Amino acid sequence: MAKAGGKNSGRKLGTRLAHSGRDRGLTRGGVNPTVQRASTILVESADQLYAPGVWTYGRHGTGTHDALKAALCELEGAAHCQLAPSGLLACTLPILALTTAGDHVLVTDNCYGPTRRFAERMLKRLGVEAEFYDPRIKDISAKLRPNTKAVFIESPGSLTFEISDTPAMTAAARAAGVVSIFDNSWSAGVCHKPLALGADIVVQSTSKYVSGGADVLGGAVLTNDAKLAERVKETATDLGLAVSPDDAYTLLRGLRTLETRMAQCSASALDVARWLAQRPEVDHVIHPALPSHADHELWKRDFSGASGLFGLVLKPAAPKKVHAFLDALELFGLGFSYGGFESLAIHCDPQVKRTVAKPTLAGPLIRISIGLEDPADLCADLESGLAALK
Numbered sequence: 001m002a003k004a005g006g007k008n009s010g011r012k013l014g015t016r017l018a019h020s021g022r023d024r025g026l027t028r029g030g031v032n033p034t035v036q037r038a039s040t041i042l043v044e045s046a047d048q049l050y051a052p053g054v055w056t057y058g059r060h061g062t063g064t065h066d067a068l069k070a071a072l073c074e075l076e077g078a079a080h081c082q083l084a085p086s087g088l089l090a091c092t093l094p095i096l097a098l099t100t101a102g103d104h105v106l107v108t109d110n111c112y113g114p115t116r117r118f119a120e121r122m123l124k125r126l127g128v129e130a131e132f133y134d135p136r137i138k139d140i141s142a143k144l145r146p147n148t149k150a151v152f153i154e155s156p157g158s159l160t161f162e163i164s165d166t167p168a169m170t171a172a173a174r175a176a177g178v179v180s181i182f183d184n185s186w187s188a189g190v191c192h193k194p195l196a197l198g199a200d201i202v203v204q205s206t207s208k209y210v211s212g213g214a215d216v217l218g219g220a221v222l223t224n225d226a227k228l229a230e231r232v233k234e235t236a237t238d239l240g241l242a243v244s245p246d247d248a249y250t251l252l253r254g255l256r257t258l259e260t261r262m263a264q265c266s267a268s269a270l271d272v273a274r275w276l277a278q279r280p281e282v283d284h285v286i287h288p289a290l291p292s293h294a295d296h297e298l299w300k301r302d303f304s305g306a307s308g309l310f311g312l313v314l315k316p317a318a319p320k321k322v323h324a325f326l327d328a329l330e331l332f333g334l335g336f337s338y339g340g341f342e343s344l345a346i347h348c349d350p351q352v353k354r355t356v357a358k359p360t361l362a363g364p365l366i367r368i369s370i371g372l373e374d375p376a377d378l379c380a381d382l383e384s385g386l387a388a389l390k
């Protein structure tokens with residue numbers, strides 16, 4: 001686990017992301033860390049073989065991994081980072097670390113679909129009860145039981161973008177000795193700092209904004225709590241999780257430019273969202289930074305900005321028309337994920353699986369990820385799509 005701090009702390013995020021994880025022991029004089037492709041790492045002498053903190057075997061990490069961990073700690077304001085080979089594993093790992101048969105966990109009803117599937121399928125098989133809660137719940141303490149081990153928060157929620165009252169939820173959880181876990185993939189840690197708002201653990205899919213390139217998968221689990229960090233690490237070790245050094249290097253390369261890319265994606269997304277909001281084919285846009293968003297005030301209180309991912313609800317249209325809208329787009333790739341340099345669009349209705357707080361949507365739900373293309377070009381592309389709805 002890498003440590004944050006040193007003279008880099010106190011500087012602005014862009015500066016810290018450019019300079020963290022670059023001490024000479026990791027870079028050997030290069031600007032970037034070396035990529036150490038290793039299963040076996042040879043030690044200098046026999047007394048090093050079992051010494052703590054020595055790189056000995058690839059599964060436990062190399063200098064390449066340590067450089068990425070240090071930079072991710074800067075990003076989230078964390079002291080400890082565990083890497084995972086995917087964002088989904090970053091979500092499930094802390095839950096696996098904290099629970100045993102007979103336990104209960106609370107999971108937000110609008111979480112990322114595969115996180116929900118893990119809760120419904122694997123946790124159930126392990127004898128852990130997952131209860132879904134309304135992301136707009138006023139007081140979560142009433143839902144906490146003696147056997148509740150974790151509250152899993154994701155805000156804005158996947159697909160429907162509700163903002164939860166994170167400080168209230170993390171405070172209630174902490175008061176009851178329950179660990180809060182926050183999926184921060186939407187903000188990538190640039191414009192939202194859940195650890196500072198009381199979350200015990202923050203997780204991210206680094207496949208999204210940290211990478212920025214749509215060419216690598218990764219996840220990270222971060223915390224300031226040494227005991228929690230140890231439990232997560234132990235679970236990762238027991239499961240045999242490993243992250244390729246090439247993937248770690250690629251993610252770190254993306255992370256260096258994260259703040260600049262996010263500023264551009266965020267500004268363009270607001271332009272596109274405002275343009276869409278006044279189109280007659282659109283029922284409404286779901287973007288937390290727009291005053292029309294139901295949780296705009298909470299967003300203003302707890303976030304310092306927005307990413308490039310938002311939703312829109314079309315006026316009622318047959319599925320064939322929705323497909324025609326998407327198929328007419330040239331700049332927007334039709335594909336899952338977000339955070340890359342390329343814009344993406346999907347229709348979401350087949351994916352919205354809710355049991356507690358079903359959203360009322362007036363028409364088809366579309367999710368848009370804005371990349372680095374010019375927003376005027378993106379609006380023109382969307383205009384051709386909307387024309388195909390007729």
Ligand SMILES: *Cc1c(COP(=O)(O)O)cnc(C)c1O
Nearest residue numbers: 086087088112183185205207218
């Ligand atoms: C994409 C995503 C994940 C999963 O990340 P992968 O890297 O694709 O495994 C988890 N949570 C959220 C909110 C996501 O958007």
